[in-house]
Amino acid sequence: MSDARENGDRDKQQTNEAALSARLQRLNESLGHARTGRSSDDPGADRATNAAGYAKGFRLSSELVAGVVVGAGLGWLIDRLLGISPWGLIIFLLLGFAAGVLNVMRTAGVVAGTALDDSTRGNRNQ
C-alpha cells in the first residue's frame, strides 16, 4: 500500500517536472525571439540614440529652441518689411513654438513625419 502511494507521488513529481521544463523551454523560446528581434534593429540608430542620453536631451532642447528662434526671427523680419509691428512677431513666435514642439516630437519619435530619427523614417504617410 505504501509502495503504491510512493509510486503515485513519484509520478506526480515527474509530471510536475515535465511541466516545469516545458514551461522553461517556452520561456526560453519567447526570450530568444525577443532578443533576436532586438538585435536585428539598426545598430547605427541604436548607437545614435542610446549611446548617451545626454546627447539626446541636448538634441531635443536645441530643436525646441531652434523652432522658437526661427519663428521669432521670421516674425520680426516680416514686421520690418510690412510695417505691421507687433503682429508678425506675435503670430510667428507662436507658430515657431508649434514648429519647435513638432521638431521635438519628431526627434523623440512620438510623431511620425519627416523623421529626424531613424526609427520613424518612412512613416510619413502611415
Added chain:
Amino acid sequence: MQVDPIHQFQINNLIPLATMGGHQFNFTNSALMMFIIVGLISTLLIGATMPRAVVPGRLQAIAEISYEFVANTVKSSAGTEGMKFFPFVFTLFMFVLFANLIGLIPYSFTVTSQLIVTASLALLVFVIVVGYGFWRNGLHFLNLFVPKGVPKAILPAIVIIEVLSFLSRPVSHSVRLFANMLAGHITLQVFAGFIIMLAGAGILGVFGAVLPFIMVVLLTALELLVAFLQAYVFAILTCIYLNDAIHPGH
C-alpha cells in the same frame, strides 16, 4: 590666480591679408587650425591607403573602418541613392571629428566652438538639400511641407509650421555642435582653474585640489565621447536631411 575660461576661444590675427570696404581680412589662428586639420586628414587618409594591401595594416585599417562607418551611416539613413553624397558626408564627418578631437589637446584651438564655423557647415548642408531637392524633384519637393491626411481647414497653419520647422533645421544643426563644444571646453577650463586656485591656497588646498583633478580626468573622457558623438550626430543628421531631398513626401 584667476583663470579666464573664455580666453581659449579668442581669435588672434596672425597675418593680415586685405582690407575691403573698411573690413579687415586676416589669416587667424582659427584658419590656421582648419588648415592643420585638413592637412592632417589628407595626410592620414592618403598615407594610409598608399600601400593598398589586401590585409590592411594599422593605418589602413583606420582608414577602412572610418570609410565603412560613414558608408553604413549614409546607406542606413539616406538609402543607396544617398551614396552619391558619400564624399560630402565623409568630408563633413572627418572635418568635424578632427576639429573636435584636436580641440581637446591643451593649448590648441577648437574650430567647432565658433558658431560661424558650424553655421557655415549647417548652411552648406541646407543649401545642398534645398538645391538638390528642387533640381531632382522640381516642385514636388514642396510636398515635403504638405503632410497627407490633414483636414483642409487647418492645412495653411500646418504648412506654415512645417516650413518653420524646416527652416529651423540649420539653426539646431549648427547650435548643437557649437554649444556642446563651447560648454564642454568651458567646463574643463573652470575645473582646471579650481585645481590651480586650491593648490595655491596652502597645504590643505593641495589635498582639496585632488577632487577637481579627478573631475577633470573624468570630464576629459566625457569630452572625448562627446567629440566623437557630435561628429556622428552631425553626419547622421546631414544624411537624414539629404534623405528628404531625395525622397520628399515620403
